[in-house]
Amino acid sequence: MTTNPVSAPAVIPDFGDDQPTRRKIAIICSKGNLDMAYPGLILANAALGEGIETHLFFTFWGFDMITKSRMRDLKFTMLGNTATHMPQGLGGLPGMTAMATHQMKKQIHDIGVPDVPEFLQQIVDSGGHLWACRMSADMMHIDESDLYEEVEGIISATDFIEKTEGAQLLFI
Amino acid sequence: MRRVSTLASIPIKQLFTLFPSKPAKKMAYIAGLPKPHGCV
Numbered sequence: 001m002t003t004n005p006v007s008a009p010a011v012i013p014d015f016g017d018d019q020p021t022r023r024k025i026a027i028i029c030s031k032g033n034l035d036m037a038y039p040g041l042i043l044a045n046a047a048l049g050e051g052i053e054t055h056l057f058f059t060f061w062g063f064d065m066i067t068k069s070r071m072r073d074l075k076f077t078m079l080g081n082t083a084t085h086m087p088q089g090l091g092g093l094p095g096m097t098a099m100a101t102h103q104m105k106k107q108i109h110d111i112g113v114p115d116v117p118e119f120l121q122q123i124v125d126s127g128g129h130l131w132a133c134r135m136s137a138d139m140m141h142i143d144e145s146d147l148y149e150e151v152e153g154i155i156s157a158t159d160f161i162e163k164t165e166g167a168q169l170l171f172i
Numbered sequence: 173m174r175r176v177s178t179l180a181s182i183p184i185k186q187l188f189t190l191f192p193s194k195p196a197k198k199m200a201y202i203a204g205l206p207k208p209h210g211c212v
């Protein structure tokens with residue numbers, strides 16, 4: 001007769017996979033500045049990494065993030081931004097926006113964060129949904145052909161409200 | 173997760189198939205690493 005040595009049961013952490021997750025997040029991206037594009041992208045990416053259904057809705061200036069001709073060319077300006085702690089007059093000098101943008105892009109790149117188009121692709125690959133705002137598209141005379149291919153559609157505010165039933169909303 | 177995807181050139185989609193819903197946490201657990209602390 002042989003006895004098996006008593007082995008401790010393997011400890012497997014609870015990843016919460018068994019619990020039904022009904023959590024859902026919708027992020028409205030309304031800004032077209034380089035610095036304001038990232039909060040939405042980073043949060044969407046984090047939510048997807050936690051297995052949460054995520055929708056990004058781009059409206060007004062946020063269109064710059066998904067317009068093919070502009071998404072690689074978002075800018076950061078010191079103008080009106082007191083958090084740079086530089087004299088406000090400096091931001092208005094020619095070339096300052098280009099310089100500040102260059103500097104910020106470099107800093108973003110240095111910490112290993114992708115640029116906007118690549119980040120959007122990562123979000124889509126992770127299962128995120130991208131939507132564009134109907135009214136902004138009409139105002140700016142933009143249609144689907146001008147937008148990033150992964151944008152699922154141009155939807156109205158009502159469609160958005162329907163889609164985000166029960167979701168947590170963030171307006172950026 | 174981004175590092176795994178870019179350095180090992182494994183598409184993000186595949187990582188989500190292999191480690192459903194929480195790829196970063198699950199990969200860290202299997203690799204014996206602490207929970208990832210970076211934002212991206």
